Amino acid sequence: MSYFDYTQKMYIKLVKSIANNYKTYSVLDYCQAHKNNSLQDSYFIIRHDVDGNINNALSMAKIDADYGIRATYYFRTKPFFLYRPDIMTKVAELGHEIGYHYEMLSDAMGNFIKARKMFKENLEKLRNIAPVKTVCMHGRPFSKYDNIDFWKRYSLEEFDLVGEPYLTIDYTDKYYFSDTGLCWNNHRFNLRDIVKSKGNLDIGSTPQLIDFINTPDAKRAAVLTHTNIWTDSASILMFYKIVFYVINRIKYYKKKQMVNTHMNASND
Numbered sequence: 001m002s003y004f005d006y007t008q009k010m011y012i013k014l015v016k017s018i019a020n021n022y023k024t025y026s027v028l029d030y031c032q033a034h035k036n037n038s039l040q041d042s043y044f045i046i047r048h049d050v051d052g053n054i055n056n057a058l059s060m061a062k063i064d065a066d067y068g069i070r071a072t073y074y075f076r077t078k079p080f081f082l083y084r085p086d087i088m089t090k091v092a093e094l095g096h097e098i099g100y101h102y103e104m105l106s107d108a109m110g111n112f113i114k115a116r117k118m119f120k121e122n123l124e125k126l127r128n129i130a131p132v133k134t135v136c137m138h139g140r141p142f143s144k145y146d147n148i149d150f151w152k153r154y155s156l157e158e159f160d161l162v163g164e165p166y167l168t169i170d171y172t173d174k175y176y177f178s179d180t181g182l183c184w185n186n187h188r189f190n191l192r193d194i195v196k197s198k199g200n201l202d203i204g205s206t207p208q209l210i211d212f213i214n215t216p217d218a219k220r221a222a223v224l225t226h227t228n229i230w231t232d233s234a235s236i237l238m239f240y241k242i243v244f245y246v247i248n249r250i251k252y253y254k255k256k257q258m259v260n261t262h263m264n265a266s267n268d
C-alpha cells in the first residue's frame with residue numbers, strides 16, 4: 001500500500017470517477033428504489049462507517065456533496081469524541097443520510113434485553129438530530145459477540161427501520177469494495193465485513209480501483225469507506241499503517257483458526 005492511497009486528495013479522485021460514471025444511492029435511497037422497482041441498471045451505493053476521527057467524516061461529506069453524491073454516514077453513539085451532534089447535523093445538512101453504526105450487543109456482552117434497551121436509546125439520540133431509517137453493524141472483530149446477531153431476535157420493522165446493509169442489500173449482482181484494514185483486497189483477514197458479492201477482483205490500491213471504476217465493467221457496486229483512515233496527514237497515515245498491519249495479522253490468524261475449527265467440526 002502506498003501512503004497516498006487513502007488521502008483525502010485520493011478520495012476526491014475516487015469520488016470524481018464514481019460521480020462521472022454512475023448514478024449513486026445512499027443505503028436508504030437504494031432500499032426505496034429497490035422496493036419501488038425503480039433501480040437504475042448501473043449504479044453505486046455509497047456508504048461510510050464513521051469509526052473514529054469524526055471531523056474526517058465532515059470533510060468527506062463535503063467532498064461527496066460537491067460531486068452531487070448523497071451517501072450514508074453511519075455514526076456510533078459513544079460519548080465524547082464520537083458523539084458529536086454538531087458534526088452529525090452538518091453532515092445531514094449537506095443532504096446525506098444519517099444512520100446508526102450499532103455495537104450494543106458487544107457492549108451488553110451478549111445480553112439481548114440490555115442490548116435492545118441500548119439500541120432504542122441510541123437510535124432516539126440520533127433521531128433527535130436527523131431521521132434515521134437504516135442502521136449498520138460495527139464489526140468489533142475482537143469481541144466474541146457479533147452485533148449482527150441482534151437481528152436473530154428482533155426485526156428492523158419494530159424500530160421503524162427499513163435497511164441494514166448486511167441484511168437488506170443483495171450483493172450477488174454487484175461488486176463490493178471495502179477499505180476495511182486499510183486495503184481493498186482484505187478478504188484474507190476480514191472477519192465480519194463480509195458479503196456474498198459478484199466476485200473478488202483482488203484490487204489492491206485506490207488508483208487501481210479508480211481505473212476499474214472508469215471501465216464499464218464495474219456496472220454495479222457498493223463502496224464502503226471508514227472515514228477515519230482517509231487523511232492527508234502523513235504521520236496519522238503512518239500510525240494507521242502500523243496499527244492496521246498488527247490488527248490485520250491478528251485477524252488473519254483468527255480467521256485461519258476459525259476456518260480450521262470449522263473444518264475439524266465438519267470432519268467430526
Ligand SMILES: [Zn+2]
Nearest residue numbers: 049051138139
Ligand atoms: Zn465500524
